[in-house]
Amino acid sequence: MSSPEMPHILVIDDDPFNHVLLAEGLGDEFELLFAKHWREVVEIVGHSPRLDLVILDVDMPEVDGFEVCRRLKDTEFGRELPLIFMTGVDDVESQIKGFSLGAVDYIMRPFALPVVRARLRTHVTLRRQTQLLQQLALMDGLTGIANRRCFDQHYHREWRRALRTGCPLGLALIDADHFKLFNDRCGHGAGDDCLRRIAALGREAMRRPGDLIARVGGEEFALLLPETEAAGVHCVVDKLREGIAARLQGQYRATDDGLRLPVTVSIGCGAIRPDRLDDPADFLTRIDRRLYRAKSGGRNRVVSDDGA
Numbered sequence: 363m364s365s366p367e368m369p370h371i372l373v374i375d376d377d378p379f380n381h382v383l384l385a386e387g388l389g390d391e392f393e394l395l396f397a398k399h400w401r402e403v404v405e406i407v408g409h410s411p412r413l414d415l416v417i418l419d420v421d422m423p424e425v426d427g428f429e430v431c432r433r434l435k436d437t438e439f440g441r442e443l444p445l446i447f448m449t450g451v452d453d454v455e456s457q458i459k460g461f462s463l464g465a466v467d468y469i470m471r472p473f474a475l476p477v478v479r480a481r482l483r484t485h486v487t488l489r490r491q492t493q494l495l496q497q498l499a500l501m502d503g504l505t506g507i508a509n510r511r512c513f514d515q516h517y518h519r520e521w522r523r524a525l526r527t528g529c530p531l532g533l534a535l536i537d538a539d540h541f542k543l544f545n546d547r548c549g550h551g552a553g554d555d556c557l558r559r560i561a562a563l564g565r566e567a568m569r570r571p572g573d574l575i576a577r578v579g580g581e582e583f584a585l586l587l588p589e590t591e592a593a594g595v596h597c598v599v600d601k602l603r604e605g606i607a608a609r610l611q612g613q614y615r616a617t618d619d620g621l622r623l624p625v626t627v628s629i630g631c632g633a634i635r636p637d638r639l640d641d642p643a644d645f646l647t648r649i650d651r652r653l654y655r656a657k658s659g660g661r662n663r664v665v666s667d668d669g670a
């Protein structure tokens with residue numbers, strides 16, 4: 363059984379001899395997956411989302427390597443994947459064409475396995491460093507959850523998916539009540555700790571891989587719940603509201619008089635089955651208005667409709 367940290371590399375080549383050669387020469391360090399044509403590529407990628415790299419033979423039957431490269435780069439899963447062409451023809455024009463299509467390197471046949479291994483290590487390392495930087499760019503530094511940029515990306519992606527599938531998309535906006543006063547009385551260190559604990563409780567409430575909690579403002583959070591009807595969204599966030607009030611009750615003491623301050627949140631939420639006439643910004647604005655109604659209506663409550 364391969365290590366979960368072992369890089370996953372897809373080799374697209376119709377020659378079984380090359381499959382055997384690469385498997386025997388590189389299989390101790392890389393998890394190699396093999397495809398002989400485009401149909402197998404689609405099937406393998408659909409079941410192997412952890413791919414780190416693609417090696418692609420230029421001289422493929424039916425659909426040549428350049429066309430396979432175009433198709434890969436036109437897909438969401440293949441757009442960011444590093445791709446290395448493999449060829450037995452030392453043709454400068456073909457190499458230029460490959461690089462223009464998005465390839466990162468060329469391997470010439472016959473190849474020396476130690477050189478191939480070194481090149482794969484380099485590209486896998488660069489790939490993982492890039493992924494780490496991308497993850498950090500989408501993370502809120504204080505709470506460790508997703509930031510506004512990450513939320514915006516997920517929101518528009520899930521909106522498009524809901525358009526395709528007709529499934530509902532649930533959304534909630536959460537705001538810590540009287541947070542400026544809390545900071546003034548308990549100090550900013552306590553305020554930061556409070557936000558981290560609200561984020562942690564929100565993360566606990568996310569039960570499915572597609573659910574997302576993000577910090578989208580100073581003391582404001584967003585919950586994205588794909589394939590969830592309005593009643594389900596209300597149920598999730600009301601339990602979260604109750605949990606925050608109960609578990610953070612009495613945890614913070616004011617510095618001026620020693621009184622323990624409550625921690626509560628106000629929430630606006632809802633769900634939509636979007637169609638082509640709907641605007642994701644408009645739906646977000648509606649949820650924000652519901653949050654405002656929750657705060658103006660007494661705080662520590664959930665509003666899930668637009669009211670009279």
